Amino acid sequence: MSSFVLIGAAGFVAPRHLRAIRDTHNSLYAAIDVNDCVGVLDSYFPDARFFLSLQSFQAHKPTQPLEYMSICTPNFCHKQHIEFALTHGMHAICEKPIVLHTAQAQELITLEHNSGKSISTILQLRLHPNIIALKERVCARLRTNPTHIFEVDLSYMSARGQWYFLSWKGDEGKSGGLACNIGIHLFDMLCFLFGEYQEIIVHYKSPSTICGFLTLKNARVRWFLSIDRALLPDSRQNTYRHMRVDEEEVEFTQGFEDLHTKSYEEILSHRGFGLKSALPSLEVIERIGQLTPIGLKGEYHPLAKALV
Structure with a gap:
């Protein structure tokens, strides 16, 4: 103990x-x-x-x-x-x-x-059963076709009230901004699945929503993050997660309940994720914070149409 x-x-x-x-x-x-x-x-x-x-x-x-x-x-x-x-x-x-x-x-x-x-x-999505299974399918596809580039759409919305903007989370200098505060585990998941990032573009940014385009070693990703309740597909739910990889819909909305416990089990068994594991997604977040949005042009996420 x-x-x-x-x-x-x-x-x-x-x-x-x-x-x-x-x-x-x-x-x-x-x-x-x-x-x-x-x-x-x-x-x-x-x-x-x-x-x-x-x-x-x-x-x-x-x-x-x-x-x-x-x-x-x-x-x-x-x-x-x-x-x-x-x-x-x-x-x-x-x-x-x-x-x-x-x-x-x-x-x-x-x-x-x-x-x-x-x-x-805590990089808990790496331990999610559906993400582990997806990682295996990605690796299998790359073994048969090493040059394949996956086409990915990723959406994550988690409604927040007005308190958010007055708290440290609404202060970009303290939280790292919206992409960091609610998106860090998703960017880590993407790097885990598809390799290191090569280029990133921000299309739109507001205090409640940010979206853009990310190029990874083996994927092109249109990403969309928001805490705006009005953008939720179903107003009866507070959270919406969706990912499409090529033609496959990937479900990872459920199964979060015990991922911290699994993370601790790995850490206590000396198999946990350390600083070097966290660096790829941290580099993505840091770069996002340096960019100016270019507007809705090029490879933007389909949900971004609702922003104009």
Whole structure:
């Protein structure tokens, strides 16, 4: 049994990490958050210690060795909290995006090497059964025809209320922007399936929607991301995921429930995804942030027609 500390206990994604720690039969020594709305702890680890700041936790003298820190804090805090974990003798398990810039990732690679501790991230779509099966089909096709280029349409919509724009998520400097905040796991999935990125274009960008065209080693991808409820195909649902690869419709809307637990199982078995695994999608996100939209011309996503 390993002993964990979790920082960001009041955040949206924290319950998935709490469940993963519990379901992998480990213990939570302490939780940390600047907000005190952390009643969720009672459902998983009612005896865990709780601290309202990293400083108060640092002043505490643990009664046992602490092996892992799970990091569920806002994106712009990730680097600081990974550094804290490693310099205090803990392995880090960090939500994506692991950092906001590739230069930060390179600094952490050096720290990881010098500290002797590991940095892992959650790239859960790589563990989704339907994505694994698709990866096998992609590899089989490329074995028979190495020059084949897959044609891909990818859509992800997840409705958000007005709170989003006033929170850190609506601040591009803190979240990395919409493509990073809700799209990072999708861009990682695309790089996992089709290889490294070669070119990217942004067609349209607003605070609630962004879309563009991505060229990968083995695919051409029209992508569309939005938090605008009005664009959902079915207003009765808050989320819409869709991917078409050549003529195949790929279903990955379901099956997310236990992917964090699977991620922890892999990490604890030393098969998890580290910094180098996270770099390809981080490079895509970083490039998107540098681009100016060109308008709806060329290879744009079919859903983009609703934006004009």
